Amino acid sequence: MSRPLRLGIAGLGTVGAGVVRIVQRHAALLSARIGREVTIRAVSARSQDKDRGLRIGDYDWVEDPVALAIRDDIDVFVELIGGAEGVARAAVEAAIRAGKDVVTANKALLATHGQALAEAAEAEGVCLRFEAAVAGGIPVIKVLTEGLAGNEINRVMGVMNGTCNFILTRMQDAGLDYRTVFAEAEALGFLEADPTLDVGGIDAGHKLAILAAIAFGTRVDFGAMEIEGIERITIEDIQQAADMGYRIKLLGVAQKTGRGLETRTSPCLVPMDSALGQLENATNMVVLEGDAVGQIALRGAGAGEGPTASAVMSDIVDIGRGIRVPTFGKPAVELTHARAANASSPASYYLRMALEDRPGALAKIAAVLGDSGISIDRMRQYGHTDPTAPVLIVTHKATKTALDQAIAAMASTGVLASEPVAIRIEET
Amino acid sequence: MSRPLRLGIAGLGTVGAGVVRIVQRHAALLSARIGREVTIRAVSARSQDKDRGLRIGDYDWVEDPVALAIRDDIDVFVELIGGAEGVARAAVEAAIRAGKDVVTANKALLATHGQALAEAAEAEGVCLRFEAAVAGGIPVIKVLTEGLAGNEINRVMGVMNGTCNFILTRMQDAGLDYRTVFAEAEALGFLEADPTLDVGGIDAGHKLAILAAIAFGTRVDFGAMEIEGIERITIEDIQQAADMGYRIKLLGVAQKTGRGLETRTSPCLVPMDSALGQLENATNMVVLEGDAVGQIALRGAGAGEGPTASAVMSDIVDIGRGIRVPTFGKPAVELTHARAANASSPASYYLRMALEDRPGALAKIAAVLGDSGISIDRMRQYGHTDPTAPVLIVTHKATKTALDQAIAAMASTGVLASEPVAIRIEET
Numbered sequence: 017m018s019r020p021l022r023l024g025i026a027g028l029g030t031v032g033a034g035v036v037r038i039v040q041r042h043a044a045l046l047s048a049r050i051g052r053e054v055t056i057r058a059v060s061a062r063s064q065d066k067d068r069g070l071r072i073g074d075y076d077w078v079e080d081p082v083a084l085a086i087r088d089d090i091d092v093f094v095e096l097i098g099g100a101e102g103v104a105r106a107a108v109e110a111a112i113r114a115g116k117d118v119v120t121a122n123k124a125l126l127a128t129h130g131q132a133l134a135e136a137a138e139a140e141g142v143c144l145r146f147e148a149a150v151a152g153g154i155p156v157i158k159v160l161t162e163g164l165a166g167n168e169i170n171r172v173m174g175v176m177n178g179t180c181n182f183i184l185t186r187m188q189d190a191g192l193d194y195r196t197v198f199a200e201a202e203a204l205g206f207l208e209a210d211p212t213l214d215v216g217g218i219d220a221g222h223k224l225a226i227l228a229a230i231a232f233g234t235r236v237d238f239g240a241m242e243i244e245g246i247e248r249i250t251i252e253d254i255q256q257a258a259d260m261g262y263r264i265k266l267l268g269v270a271q272k273t274g275r276g277l278e279t280r281t282s283p284c285l286v287p288m289d290s291a292l293g294q295l296e297n298a299t300n301m302v303v304l305e306g307d308a309v310g311q312i313a314l315r316g317a318g319a320g321e322g323p324t325a326s327a328v329m330s331d332i333v334d335i336g337r338g339i340r341v342p343t344f345g346k347p348a349v350e351l352t353h354a355r356a357a358n359a360s361s362p363a364s365y366y367l368r369m370a371l372e373d374r375p376g377a378l379a380k381i382a383a384v385l386g387d388s389g390i391s392i393d394r395m396r397q398y399g400h401t402d403p404t405a406p407v408l409i410v411t412h413k414a415t416k417t418a419l420d421q422a423i424a425a426m427a428s429t430g431v432l433a434s435e436p437v438a439i440r441i442e443e444t
Numbered sequence: 445m446s447r448p449l450r451l452g453i454a455g456l457g458t459v460g461a462g463v464v465r466i467v468q469r470h471a472a473l474l475s476a477r478i479g480r481e482v483t484i485r486a487v488s489a490r491s492q493d494k495d496r497g498l499r500i501g502d503y504d505w506v507e508d509p510v511a512l513a514i515r516d517d518i519d520v521f522v523e524l525i526g527g528a529e530g531v532a533r534a535a536v537e538a539a540i541r542a543g544k545d546v547v548t549a550n551k552a553l554l555a556t557h558g559q560a561l562a563e564a565a566e567a568e569g570v571c572l573r574f575e576a577a578v579a580g581g582i583p584v585i586k587v588l589t590e591g592l593a594g595n596e597i598n599r600v601m602g603v604m605n606g607t608c609n610f611i612l613t614r615m616q617d618a619g620l621d622y623r624t625v626f627a628e629a630e631a632l633g634f635l636e637a638d639p640t641l642d643v644g645g646i647d648a649g650h651k652l653a654i655l656a657a658i659a660f661g662t663r664v665d666f667g668a669m670e671i672e673g674i675e676r677i678t679i680e681d682i683q684q685a686a687d688m689g690y691r692i693k694l695l696g697v698a699q700k701t702g703r704g705l706e707t708r709t710s711p712c713l714v715p716m717d718s719a720l721g722q723l724e725n726a727t728n729m730v731v732l733e734g735d736a737v738g739q740i741a742l743r744g745a746g747a748g749e750g751p752t753a754s755a756v757m758s759d760i761v762d763i764g765r766g767i768r769v770p771t772f773g774k775p776a777v778e779l780t781h782a783r784a785a786n787a788s789s790p791a792s793y794y795l796r797m798a799l800e801d802r803p804g805a806l807a808k809i810a811a812v813l814g815d816s817g818i819s820i821d822r823m824r825q826y827g828h829t830d831p832t833a834p835v836l837i838v839t840h841k842a843t844k845t846a847l848d849q850a851i852a853a854m855a856s857t858g859v860l861a862s863e864p865v866a867i868r869i870e871e872t
Binding site: 034038042045049050153159162164165168294310313315316322325327330334339341342 | 462466470473474476477478479575581582583586587590591592593594595596661717719722734735736737738739740741742743744745748750751753754755756757758760761762765766767768769770773774775778
């Protein structure tokens with residue numbers, strides 16, 4: 017048996033504590049699987065005294081994560097601090113320079129500095145691994161980078177922020193409005209310190225940017241992504257979408273189009289009987305489409321101590337086994353700059369609006385859509401007691417440009433009693 | 445860039461042709477991902493002249509797969525012949541002895557001789573890889589062996605024979621009986637030459653035996669598995685199960701119990717709104733449960749040229765990248781003999797029977813169940829025109845022993861008009 021694989025772990029929050037627990041609990045299992053022992057040499061965290069329900073006295077305590085990262089007696093630096101800048105970034109950079117393999121769960125860091133870090137790691141001949149950065153316990157990085165390596169990938173899609181999915185399914189199930197459920201999620205501790213990261217779609221966007229780089233062999237380009245969060249989703253939309261057979265999900269979608277690489281994170285309608293439509297609470301799902309394999313769907317917990325620590329451990333086991341794959345599936349210097357698609361691909365849209373209740377109102381709206389080249393798949397006008405009539409329209413496939421034009425033209429008909437809400441319907 | 449990875453491919457049926465097509469179509473993509481070129485040096489198949497829609501003139505043609513397997517100019521022997529014995533086995537054994545890495549899609553070979561082959565491969569220091577042997581394009585071997593390597597696995601479960609799932613969903617959707625749909629499947633070419641491999645549950649059993657070895661660190665033990673096929677499933681059961689909120693699926697389940705390792709492949713009821721319950725047609729799904737990760741579900745095509753070739757290619761790419769993991773996740777000589785559980789774990793059961801239509805009949809059946817310690821969750825007696833009354837019972841959890849005793853005792857009540865049908869309800 018080879019000499020032990022020695023870890024230095026920075027960050028002992030939920031995930032870090034979970035990793036320590038697995039190393040302690042499964043020492044024999046890990047040794048048998050890796051062919052060498054896994055040991056923790058040193059740890060670093062904000063507070064040495066906090067009760068984590070863990071025995072950490074056997075490990076050296078290091079105040080400075082950067083000092084931990086470069087210690088001579090560690091082989092792998094495990095970064096579980098978080099954040100795209102600051103000490104997390106400094107420690108990862110230092111570890112790479114010191115020739116250490118790095119395992120991180122830090123999606124913001126990868127989405128922001130992934131290219132530079134991957135180039136640095138590959139120049140030093142070390143691994144930079146980040147299974148836990150995307151979709152928690154679901155081993156989607158491995159599936160995409162290795163399991164589907166014989167495929168040209170056409171589309172990557174998924175629900176990758178459990179908090180948003182919790183909020184949307186809770187609104188749906190309880191008939192509650194966004195503000196109420198947001199407050200519930202906050203009280204349950206489901207939200208990041210800056211909740212915009214979750215509900216603004218940024219966290220899901222970080223994850224999609226990482227997946228897109230691997231899928232398409234392109235440089236991580238978080239800046240090129242269209243991002244919209246769930247803040248404007250109303251209980252009315254959730255209920256009306258359900259009435260038409262749909263659920264609203266915060267979907268990340270990356271796909272190749274004739275106009276370039278389309279990457280967007282936004283609320284979308286999906287059929288309620290589809291696997292994505294049925295995804296409840298904080299569960300994540302990633303759908304991968306390859307030219308040979310067709311569609312593969314992966315479902316699991318997207319967050320939490322156990323699932324995230326499971327993903328971190330799979331990276332550690334890979335390093336222990338000597339598995340070395342380029343950070344994003346091919347050498348970082350060969351990753352191309354993707355041309356960003358200048359508009360999203362055509363789609364069906366859900367349109368909700370209120371019309372003045374007078375003869376010809378609906379006809380005017382239908383005419384505007386027709387003039388913009390948008391044909392109507394289904395339309396419903398609901399009974400009402402107030403002086404405006406709620407109308408729902410599901411269009412056939414249309415471009416976003418045509419849709420925006422139609423919505424602008426609707427304003428000048430004089431029959432709109434509210435700004436129309438438009439939500440993309442994604443094909444699953 | 446290193447020297448090319450040279451393949452010898454034996455078997456140019458659907459899967460073999462698919463692998464050749466990917467190597468030809470994606471030469472540049474594969475080189476970029478592996479860091480070296482993939483080339484096919486030699487092929488072998490039954491007929492050299494068959495039109496496969498492929499250019500194979502550039503490859504040496506070898507009549508004897510065993511001769512192909514040991515050629516000096518190949519690095520990887522790709523066995524796509526099939527069958528647990530005969531030339532497939534001989535060629536794989538020869539390749540291992542000759543120091544070649546081996547990739548195979550042969551579940552029967554692995555389920556029957558996996559232990560000996562793994563020991564031989566590990567003694568020679570070569571890889572034996574078989575992603576395509578289980579669940580087609582779903583990279584479940586990789587997910588289980590590597591992606592969840594930090595977990596103690598508690599249960600592996602899945603629908604892993606597409607033909608059976610096609611037959612069951614077609615019966616359900618069209619209201620057709622088993623014989624009719626079996627004939628349809630045969631006409632569509634969905635069945636193996638020996639259809640018992642499919643409908644008898646043997647193919648699904650082979651796959652489960654392989655997964656169980658990886659999941660639990662035990663020797664492949666196909667002989668210890670309880671296997672029951674779908675031949676006895678009637679359209680009545682499918683419809684009545686639906687009426688109670690269930691679908692019937694051919695499920696493979698492997699789990700640790702206090703009484704040993706339980707491995708079985710059998711028709712089971714699952715909730716119709718569960719992911720397994722909603723699995724349609726030939727699609728496969730594997731559910732993996734680990735102590736840290738919780739439940740992970742993987743869905744995709746379980747067969748067909750593209751998906752299976754995708755899995756074969758992922759093994760080839762891994763070998764090209766230098767990824768070397770023990771065949772079943774830990775050294776073969778360390779795999780333990782599992783103690784087979786002597787009975788399946790307690791479960792709820794679905795019971796369908798016809799009773800003589802006379803006072804007290806139902807009471808007698810209920811009394812028998814009560815005497816056997818089995819409590820009733822739900823019971824329905826249906827309206828009827830013939831002189832017997834159809835009755836459905838869903839029990840609370842009971843052991844198979846208690847259930848068998850109850851069914852035996854029902855016979856002596858004199859009120860049964862038909863042999864009761866009992867089907868396990870699996871928790872998803």
